[in-house]
Amino acid sequence: MPEPTKFLLSEADVPSRWINLLPDLPGEPLPPLSPATGQPAGPDDLTPIFPMGLIAQEVSMEPEVEIPEEVREAYGLWRPTPLFRARRLEAALGTPAHIYYKYEGVSPAGSHKPNTAIPQAYENAKAGIKKLSTETGAGQWGSSLAFACSLFGLECEVFMVGSSYDQKPYRRSMMETWGATVHRSPSDLTQSGRSQAEHPTGSLGIAISEAVEVAAQDPDCNYSLGSVLNHVLLHQTVIGQEAILQMELAGDEPDVVIGCVGGGSNFAGLAFPFLRAGSKTRFVAAEPAACPTLTRGAYRYDFGDTAGLTPLMPMYTLGHDFVPPPVHAGGLRYHGDAPMLCGLVKAGRIEARAYKQNETFDAAVKFARAEGIIPAPEPAHAIRAVIDEVERGDAKVILFGLCGHGNFDLAAYDAFLSGSLEDPEFSEADMEAALARLPEAPAIA
Amino acid sequence: MPEPTKFLLSEADVPSRWINLLPDLPGEPLPPLSPATGQPAGPDDLTPIFPMGLIAQEVSMEPEVEIPEEVREAYGLWRPTPLFRARRLEAALGTPAHIYYKYEGVSPAGSHKPNTAIPQAYENAKAGIKKLSTETGAGQWGSSLAFACSLFGLECEVFMVGSSYDQKPYRRSMMETWGATVHRSPSDLTQSGRSQAEHPTGSLGIAISEAVEVAAQDPDCNYSLGSVLNHVLLHQTVIGQEAILQMELAGDEPDVVIGCVGGGSNFAGLAFPFLRAGSKTRFVAAEPAACPTLTRGAYRYDFGDTAGLTPLMPMYTLGHDFVPPPVHAGGLRYHGDAPMLCGLVKAGRIEARAYKQNETFDAAVKFARAEGIIPAPEPAHAIRAVIDEVERGDAKVILFGLCGHGNFDLAAYDAFLSGSLEDPEFSEADMEAALARLPEAPAIA
Numbered sequence: 001m002p003e004p005t006k007f008l009l010s011e012a013d014v015p016s017r018w019i020n021l022l023p024d025l026p027g028e029p030l031p032p033l034s035p036a037t038g039q040p041a042g043p044d045d046l047t048p049i050f051p052m053g054l055i056a057q058e059v060s061m062e063p064e065v066e067i068p069e070e071v072r073e074a075y076g077l078w079r080p081t082p083l084f085r086a087r088r089l090e091a092a093l094g095t096p097a098h099i100y101y102k103y104e105g106v107s108p109a110g111s112h113k114p115n116t117a118i119p120q121a122y123e124n125a126k127a128g129i130k131k132l133s134t135e136t137g138a139g140q141w142g143s144s145l146a147f148a149c150s151l152f153g154l155e156c157e158v159f160m161v162g163s164s165y166d167q168k169p170y171r172r173s174m175m176e177t178w179g180a181t182v183h184r185s186p187s188d189l190t191q192s193g194r195s196q197a198e199h200p201t202g203s204l205g206i207a208i209s210e211a212v213e214v215a216a217q218d219p220d221c222n223y224s225l226g227s228v229l230n231h232v233l234l235h236q237t238v239i240g241q242e243a244i245l246q247m248e249l250a251g252d253e254p255d256v257v258i259g260c261v262g263g264g265s266n267f268a269g270l271a272f273p274f275l276r277a278g279s280k281t282r283f284v285a286a287e288p289a290a291c292p293t294l295t296r297g298a299y300r301y302d303f304g305d306t307a308g309l310t311p312l313m314p315m316y317t318l319g320h321d322f323v324p325p326p327v328h329a330g331g332l333r334y335h336g337d338a339p340m341l342c343g344l345v346k347a348g349r350i351e352a353r354a355y356k357q358n359e360t361f362d363a364a365v366k367f368a369r370a371e372g373i374i375p376a377p378e379p380a381h382a383i384r385a386v387i388d389e390v391e392r393g394d395a396k397v398i399l400f401g402l403c404g405h406g407n408f409d410l411a412a413y414d415a416f417l418s419g420s421l422e423d424p425e426f427s428e429a430d431m432e433a434a435l436a437r438l439p440e441a442p443a444i445a
Numbered sequence: 446m447p448e449p450t451k452f453l454l455s456e457a458d459v460p461s462r463w464i465n466l467l468p469d470l471p472g473e474p475l476p477p478l479s480p481a482t483g484q485p486a487g488p489d490d491l492t493p494i495f496p497m498g499l500i501a502q503e504v505s506m507e508p509e510v511e512i513p514e515e516v517r518e519a520y521g522l523w524r525p526t527p528l529f530r531a532r533r534l535e536a537a538l539g540t541p542a543h544i545y546y547k548y549e550g551v552s553p554a555g556s557h558k559p560n561t562a563i564p565q566a567y568e569n570a571k572a573g574i575k576k577l578s579t580e581t582g583a584g585q586w587g588s589s590l591a592f593a594c595s596l597f598g599l600e601c602e603v604f605m606v607g608s609s610y611d612q613k614p615y616r617r618s619m620m621e622t623w624g625a626t627v628h629r630s631p632s633d634l635t636q637s638g639r640s641q642a643e644h645p646t647g648s649l650g651i652a653i654s655e656a657v658e659v660a661a662q663d664p665d666c667n668y669s670l671g672s673v674l675n676h677v678l679l680h681q682t683v684i685g686q687e688a689i690l691q692m693e694l695a696g697d698e699p700d701v702v703i704g705c706v707g708g709g710s711n712f713a714g715l716a717f718p719f720l721r722a723g724s725k726t727r728f729v730a731a732e733p734a735a736c737p738t739l740t741r742g743a744y745r746y747d748f749g750d751t752a753g754l755t756p757l758m759p760m761y762t763l764g765h766d767f768v769p770p771p772v773h774a775g776g777l778r779y780h781g782d783a784p785m786l787c788g789l790v791k792a793g794r795i796e797a798r799a800y801k802q803n804e805t806f807d808a809a810v811k812f813a814r815a816e817g818i819i820p821a822p823e824p825a826h827a828i829r830a831v832i833d834e835v836e837r838g839d840a841k842v843i844l845f846g847l848c849g850h851g852n853f854d855l856a857a858y859d860a861f862l863s864g865s866l867e868d869p870e871f872s873e874a875d876m877e878a879a880l881a882r883l884p885e886a887p888a889i890a
Contacts, residue, residue: 004456005521011449076450077533077817088522088596106551108817110852150814151533173855176862177813368622369595372522372553407555407852410618417621 005087007246009080014072017064019237021272022230024063025343032311032339033301033441041311049215049223053123057231063276065234067119074118074151078107079238083246088370095390098252101402102243102270105373109174111404112266113144113226116235120224121148130220131155135185135207137164138330139171140376140404141226146180156180157221159187159210162202164330171408185210192307203323204333205306212309227263228304228313228338236269243399244273254281254399256389260381261285261294261352262331264338266403271350283350284389285341286381288332288360290424291324293317294345294352296431301441302336314444315342318426319434325424327357328412329377355384356423361416363387364406376404377412450532452691454525459517462509464682466717467675469508470788477756477784478746478886486756494660494668498568502676508721510679512564519563519596523552524683528691533815540835543697546847547688547715550818554619556849557711558589558671561680565669566593575665576600580630580652582609583775584616585821585849586671591625601625602666604632604655607647609775616853630655637752648768649778650751657754672708673749673758673783681714688844689718699844701727701834705826706739706797707776709783711848716795728795729834730786731826733777733805735869736769738762739790739797741876746886747781757886760787763871764879770869772802773857774822800829801868806861808832809851821849822857 022029031040043055050058057065067075086099093099104112124132132154136142142158149156158180165172165184172182185207186193186200192209199206215223225232247254257274259267264285271283287294297316304310306321315336318324324333336342344350364380366387367373375383382400389395406413415421467474476485488500495503502510512520531544538544549557569577577599581587587603594601603625610617610629617627630652631638631645637654644651660668670677692698702719704712709730716728732739742761749755751766760781763769769778782790789795809825811832812818820828827845834840851858860866 003518005518006456008453008455010453011451073448073450077529084522108813108819147817151817169859170852170855173859173862174819177810177819177855177858179814365622368553369624372592372596374553374619374622407615410615410622413622414614414618417618 003087005085007083007249009242009245011076013242013245014075014079015067015238015241016072017066018234019241019273019276020060020063020065020234021276021340023061024276025340026347030314030339030444032313035303035308035311038441045311049212051123051127051129051222053127054120054231057234058229068122071119071122075238080242081106083243085250086371089367092366092370093387093390097390097395098397099386100247100250100252100254100399102239102399103373104239104401104403105405109140109144109147110407111140111144111376112236112239112269113141114147115238115269116226116232116265117144117148118151119235121145121152121154124222125152125154129154129222131157131218132224133157133211133214133221134224135159135204135211137161137204139164139168139408140331143171143174144226145224146175146178149180150178157214158182159185159207161185161204161207162200168408190214203306208305209307209309227265230340232265233268233272233338233340236265237272239269239401240271240273243270244277247399252397254397255395256282256284256398258284258286258382258385258389258398258400260332260378260403261287261337261341262378263334264341266401268338268341270401284385285345285350285352286385287352287354288327288329288381289354289356290327290426291318291333292354292426293335293337295354296426298435298438299342299346299444300438301444302438304336308439312439312441313339315339316345317438319437321437322434327424328409329381331378332381353385353388355381356425358416358421358423360384361413361421365416373402374406375402376406377409379403448532450530452528452694454687454690456521458687458690459520459524460512460683460686461517462511463679464686464718464721465505465508465510465679466721466785468506469721470785471792475759475784475889477758480748480753480756483886490756494657496568496572496574496667498572499565499676502679503674513567516564516567520683525687526551528688530695531816534812537811537815538832538835542835542840543842544831545692545695545697545699545844547684547844548818548847549684550847550850554585554589554592555852556585556589556821557681557684557714558586559592560683560714561671561677561710562589562593563596564680566590566597566599569667570597570599574599574667576602576663577669578602578656578659578666579669580604580649580656582606582649582778584609584613584853585776587625588616588619589671590669591620591623594625595623602659603627604630604652606630606649606652607645613853635659648751653750654752654754672710675785677710678713678717678783678785681710682717684714684846685716685718688715689722692844697842699726699842700840701729702844703729703731703827703830703834704846705777705823705848706730706732706782706786707823708779709786711846713783713786715846729830730790730795730797731830732797732799733772733774733826734799734801735772735871736763736778737799737871738780738782740799741871743880743883744787744791744889745883746889747883749781753884757884758784759889760784761790762883764882766882767879772869773854774826776823777826798830798833800826801870803861803866803868805829806858806866810861818847819851820847821851822854824848
């Protein structure tokens with residue numbers, strides 16, 4: 001019998017609670033600030049576009065939040081996800097270290113995003129909402145919400161960034177297969193869209209504005225966000241809870257836990273349960289050198305969106321109107337990060353590293369040729385960090401999050417293999433410009 | 446705790462033997478005939494392009510064949526695959542029937558094809574072969590062989606049908622990511638290719654000829670085939686063996702087992718272990734109305750390829766030079782079927798049904814909106830047959846094979862959802878023309 005490469009749990013092991021790390025964080029939580037008044041924003045500021053069930057989760061100080069049965073049952077369509085020992089990658093790297101990865105690509109949408117799309121759709125349906133609106137860039141989040149809405153009988157309206165809409169028709173078809181309506185943004189359906197007719201390729205900022213406008217104007221429609229917010233990170237903690245059980249099955253404890261960071265929900269989902277457990281594990285957040293929020297950003301209050309409609313949040317930011325170069329890891333092209341995650345980086349509990357595009361795809365191809373699975377460009381950053389750890393030689397047991405497959409990202413592999421992939425980097429001038437554009441807000445200690 | 450929707454096995458449950466149904470079949474096996482002499486072809490006729498390990502499996506009369514440890518270990522990268530109870534589909538259809546599906550889309554290449562690509566790569570590597578050549582149409586088989594070759598250190602050369610090469614660049618990128626070399630067929634690398642310069646879009650027949658020519662001329666290179674042959678069906682029986690254990694876990698026995706049929710290896714892989722077990726289960730093979738080999742074909746000796754280079758095989762055929770209409774289920778566009786499967790259809794043990802393209806995609810969308818997974822167009826035919834069974838009301842427990850996901854087939858969904866999908870059907874005139882073109886060979890009793 002060969003040595004095991006997979007550590008599987010039964011459906012009964014789907015977690016029954018989410019881990020809320022908010023009460024564990026050092027100091028008092030820094031409140032979001034109203035964009036209108038600059039004063040701390042409360043739950044009431046969120047009711048026009050979010051249901052109370054999610055707002056309660058957003059501000060909860062309970063250490064655990066029970067997962068509704070309907071959500072657990074929907075999770076059961078693909079959860080628990082497998083944890084793999086990467087024996088072939090270990091052999092290819094010639095390392096004695098044990099390398100494990102938690103694989104979220106088995107979800108119908110192909111990533112970790114449905115972990116939060118499902119409870120968001122559930123809470124909205126429970127509140128009597130008929131429709132959810134959202135934006136999507138590369139399409140991962142829009143696909144996941146479309147899937148979740150199909151399970152809970154909600155309409156789903158997705159504003160897809162124009163350039164992606166044109167370049168990635170298959171992600172659009174995927175959303176439509178699940179019954180969603182997809183608009184090319186900027187559209188002529190909203191004032192936000194019509195006012196941007198001179199920017200026909202669109203942007204995530206414009207798409208957010210369109211989705212929020214639709215939700216704010218229709219009492220039957222709410223808005224849904226796929227990362228950054230506390231309740232989104234909360235939902236993702238099913239990943240790490242399962243991984244803890246699976247590492248026990250494997251008989252190993254991770255010396256280091258590694259994940260990629262865009263808005264931070266995938267990383268937090270894997271890392272927070274290990275942090276809660278009080279583990280001595282190190283944590284490494286991997287991000288693109290083209291959008292190095294955690295390694296180069298300023299720790300300041302900034303808007304969550306380009307247009308400045310959302311509350312100001314305390315985070316590492318490159319400036320809310322920074323437009324990252326078009327690297328293929330579309331899910332990591334966000335100007336800020338989840339406030340909870342930023343607090344842990346600031347406190348020194350999480351280490352951040354930035355990687356360039358070519359070295360990242362080089363790692364991804366090594367992984368694919370050893371382990372089979374072709375990674376999405378986002379978790380390829382985590383794989384690059386794993387190889388870094390192996391080369392440094394400190395860690396005996398490494399666990400990383402493989403948050404999605406690359407079936408929809410093969411154009412990026414094509415560019416890498418043909419040598420035409422660029423390596424954009426963030427510059428000092430970019431940072432100076434970003435600092436100059438930050439909104440007025442209290443400094444953070 | 447919700448009712449379980451998934452029935453999982455541990456890695457130790459990866460089967461240790463393949464099921465060889467050849468000794469169970471009624472009567473003496475009908476031999477393949479040499480294309481040169483018309484006489485029964487023996488193992489020696491196959492040695493220029495296949496290793497002895499696979500030839501021995503092709504002609505074995507042993508009821509079981511042991512799976513080498515190296516193959517089991519590679520299977521462990523994704524096997525055992527999950528078996529699902531489709532509770533949400535049952536609810537959507539309003540049926541008291543229990544519907545189960547065995548899902549092979551969790552393999553790195555996204556289908557059941559690696560089940561045979563792995564042992565084929567293994568046996569060739571063991572025989573000292575350095576390279577495998579093959580053809581691919583839509584890309585599923587080429588991807589799977591590229592993946593398998595990357596695990597066993599073999600070079601892989603794929604001749605991809607020209608029209609697919611142009612339309613499906615992502616399948617090509619996938620093969621290249623695993624290290625394969627992909628040629629647009631017809632190429633100028635082979636005599637077979639150069640002679641077809643007037644057919645620039647290519648065909649599967651031309652691509653087979655190119656791959657066979659490369660293998661026949663290079664002693665370090667063998668050829669590899671993804672369906673039809675006995676050893677390919679043998680390798681796929683891991684599917685049904687796992688499904689039998691999983692149905693026991695679920696506490697149900699299938700009244701009917703349903704699968705789609707192109708060359709027949711996916712169907713055989715699921716069905717043969719149930720047939721071996723002597724089950725009273727009914728078996729239904731679902732095929733496209735545009736290429737209705739089992740429901741409309743003649744049971745005759747015919748060539749396996751368009752050019753007439755392969756041995757003549759006893760099978761239901763639409764004529765070896767029949768070019769099926771370009772339906773999206775590319776994997777079902779084959780003029781014949783596996784001889785073993787054809788024998789069982791002829792004997793009345795397996796029932797065949799043909800479905801049109803639009804009714805098939807309608808079933809696939811129903812499935813996706815209920816269960817999440819977007820099926821490949823090929824197993825969508827099986828889903829159509831499942832809905833048929835539900836409407837007929839005879840079966841209390843239905844099991845079908847979901848042999849792959851549709852992540853690379855979303856253009857087909859787009860065409861269906863926009864109403865532009867055609868419903869080509871096979872005509873009497875097509876059949877008359879096919880019969881007139883069949884090669885001279887002994888009639889089959």
